[in-house]
Amino acid sequence: MYKYLIIEYKKQEQLDDSMIISLFSEFVEFTHVKTLDHQIILFYEQNIDISFKDVILNVMSDTLTDLRLYASYHYATELERDQQLEVVRKLLKDIQFAQYFYLDDKIILKHNLIHITEELKKHILRKFTNDQTMLQSIKVYLESNQNSSLAAKNLYVHRNTLIQRLDKFKEITGFDVRDFNDAFPIYHLIK
Numbered sequence: 737m738y739k740y741l742i743i744e745y746k747k748q749e750q751l752d753d754s755m756i757i758s759l760f761s762e763f764v765e766f767t768h769v770k771t772l773d774h775q776i777i778l779f780y781e782q783n784i785d786i787s788f789k790d791v792i793l794n795v796m797s798d799t800l801t802d803l804r805l806y807a808s809y810h811y812a813t814e815l816e817r818d819q820q821l822e823v824v825r826k827l828l829k830d831i832q833f834a835q836y837f838y839l840d841d842k843i844i845l846k847h848n849l850i851h852i853t854e855e856l857k858k859h860i861l862r863k864f865t866n867d868q869t870m871l872q873s874i875k876v877y878l879e880s881n882q883n884s885s886l887a888a889k890n891l892y893v894h895r896n897t898l899i900q901r902l903d904k905f906k907e908i909t910g911f912d913v914r915d916f917n918d919a920f921p922i923y924h925l926i927k
Contacts, residue, residue, distance in 0.1 A: 737810035738817040741788065742824065743776040744804050746833060751801055759795050777821070789838040796837065806839040809910040823859045841910060845921045852925060860925060862908055871926050873901045874913055878923045882914060 741760070745751045753771050760766075760778055763786055770777040792805040806828060811817035827844050836843060845860050857865055864870045873891060877898065880887035884902075888895040902913060911918040 737781060737783070737812070738814050739780055739810050740808045740817065740821060741778040741780075742806040742808075742821075742828065743778070743792075744806075744828070744833070745774055746802055751799070755799070756795065756803075759798070760791070763791060775825070779817075792838055802834070802837075804833060804837045804839060806844075809841055820859055823855055827856065827859070842918065842921070845925065849921055849924050857925060860909060860911070860922075864905065864908065870901060870905060873898060874905060874922065875926055877902065878913060878919055882916075882919065 741764075743756055743760070753776055756776055757766075757769055757778065764778065764780045764784055765782060767779045767781055769779070788805055788807045792803060796803050806824060808817070808820070808824065811820060824844070827848065828839070831839070831844070831847055835847075841860060845856070848856050861871075873887075873893075876890050877884065877887040880890060884895055884898055888898045891898060906912045911922050913919045913922055
């Protein structure tokens with residue numbers, strides 16, 4: 737699984753990139769690092785059991801700087817990760833710096849619900865972008881008031897089949913449509 741972090745700082749701030757990288761290297765073993773204009777991108781592959789939200793808060797208080805961090809979900813290949821990195825960098829430009837200090841795909845989707853683009857759909861839905869069976873299953877499930885028995889009946893599938901689809905969607909996208917906070921933006925994305 738390929739993942740990355742984007743750490744951004746304000747343009748007017750002078751920040752020692754190596755200091756930030758060393759602070760994060762205490763928590764994550766990076767495969768490589770890329771520094772761009774006021775961004776540090778840290779690539780890694782292992783699963784991390786820490787809250788990056790807490791880490792960025794601590795780093796901000798330790799360094800007395802305004803930062804924001806985007807934590808990616810996992811990708812199957814390096815190519816997919818690198819393609820989506822460019823999409824995310826573009827989406828981050830549309831979000832005011834001071835609005836969030838921690839971002840992930842859920843926050844990006846909620847922020848862009850009014851202006852849903854094909855690029856955003858592809859980023860969030862990943863391999864399910866054109867999978868009509870999956871998208872119809874999720875839509876019917878949500879329109880059935882998140883009742884899996886009723887949705888399975890309306891879809892003419894076994895309840896376990898529907899549950900497996902919902903589990904697969906969560907595994908690939910990171911969005912659990914059984915949770916209202918994830919279901920609401922996904923429904924607006926696919927309707």
